[in-house]
Amino acid sequence: MRYLKTSEAAALLNVSPNTLRAWERRFGFPRPQRSPGRHRLYTHGEIAALRDALLDGLSISSAVSRAREGLGADTNALVGALNAFDSSRADAALEGALALRSLDRAVQEVLLTALDEVARRHGTDSVQWAFSARWGNSWLRRAQRLVSPSIQSVSVVLGDASRDDLDPDAAYIRSLELLLARSGATVLGLSVRGVSNMSEALAAHRPDAVVIAGGALADDAVARWAYAVRLATGPLPVAVFRRGSQRQRVRTTGAAILPSTPGEAARHLMEMASHAVSNPSTTRTSTTPRLLADGA
Amino acid sequence: MSSPDRRAMLRLVPQTAETYVPSQWFCGHCGSPPPNNETPAPPARVCGDCGLGLLLEARADAAPRPNDPFLIVDGSLHVCALSGESEKLLAVAETDVINRPVTELLTPADAEAAGAESLAAAIMWAARGEDEPSRVMVRPANVFGVRMPLRVGACGPPRAALLVLE
Secondary structure, eight states: EEEEHHHHHHHHHOOOHHHHHHHHHHOOOSSOOEEEOOHHHHEEHHHHHHHHHHTTSSSSSHHHHHHHHHHHHHHHHHHHHHHHTOHHHHHHHHHHHHHHSOOHHHIIIHHHHHHHHHHHHHHTTTTTHHHHHHHHHHHHHHHHHTTTOOOSSSSEEEEEOOTTSSSSSHHHHHHHHHHHHHOOOOEEETTOOOTTTTHHHHHHOOOOOOEEEOOSSSHOOOOOOOOHHHHHHHHHOOESSSSSHHHHEEEETTEEEESSHHHHHHHHHHHHHHHHHHHHHHSSSOOHHHHHHHOO | OGGGGOOOOOOOOOOOOOOOEEEEETTTTOOOOOGGGOOOOGGBBBTTTTTTSBEEEEEEESSOOOOOOOOOOOESBEEEEOOOHHHHTOOOOOHTTTTGGGTEEEEEOOOTTTTHHHHHHHHHHEEETSOOEEEEEEEEETTTTTOOEEEEEEEEETTEEEEEEE
């Protein structure tokens, strides 16, 4: 994946960097990522698609629309492969998407979008969904194994409250794990069903933040798990990810509610955990497990 | 002997060469011409003034003035660009109407015209490259009691119809 700085992208499109930023504000495209220093980084594929569209376009809007359509073709190719139960074609479609986007964006814009589309078209009790969910989760686990080891001293424990791989939230939770790992965090993913001997796992891991992700398991199971974590580590910042209709009630516990997209959620969580690392005395929440049990 | 009616003579015939009509470049968003009215290089068609439109060419008598409300429509009657003034006049955002049929924005409003198809016909002819600008009366699609003269001409590249609300 080749990235371009703002000046390089502007030179490729023959416009000024200010114009490129104005397009981002007005059209939401091209949408850059941010470097660790918060500078804009554009993917070469996106800029090249826009340049080609501009050459025979009548307006910036129509060129942006055409460039977007071209990029959206990857999602359609992946949906087609999943509907045909063809895992090698699905792998190839995602590889194609990775040629134009970063892994983070390919996961969010192509893989998760395609899974949502299969679930919408066929329902989550269909064989198409069973195949797609299994393929998606397996792909995300493979990608996580390839992530280079953590560079930051941030550690997160993730309580997985999804039902199984067929739970529509499962792929989002795998994505959050992957994006956290890519942000440099050490992630310990645990099912909230496992409670005993929690202190052994957390003694080895020493987490800076706790995430409860998924909405399939009941509040009681989640509360037991959160209580076990608290007993083992003391109070920690707690965040909730994709816990569905119970979000309103979670607000009363003091637990942070993460955005439902994995990229945004990972960014918020990293900020939360980094803050906890730098200010251990002030950021540790006083939320009691009892309150969490009431809400989460 | 040749009779007087057989005598060779010169006849006046219409001129076959096209009359020269000057053309003008303008920005598809703000209507401003490029600096010094120079023809822009193909990869550098983004307006240097507003940065939100591409520079297009039209006959000088069809091209909009800066800050005129205008639209660019392709041969299939879909909106390809909307100027900043048109966004204000029609109360829509360009990003919302791109690739939508122009009839969602403008409707024929001339009861004395030969038929309601005159707007569509004028756009289609202009998008095909019909050089001579034409005029039709229109109204915003969701507003009654308002009539606006519309100047329809050709523009490009690529070839499209330029609709200037006068």
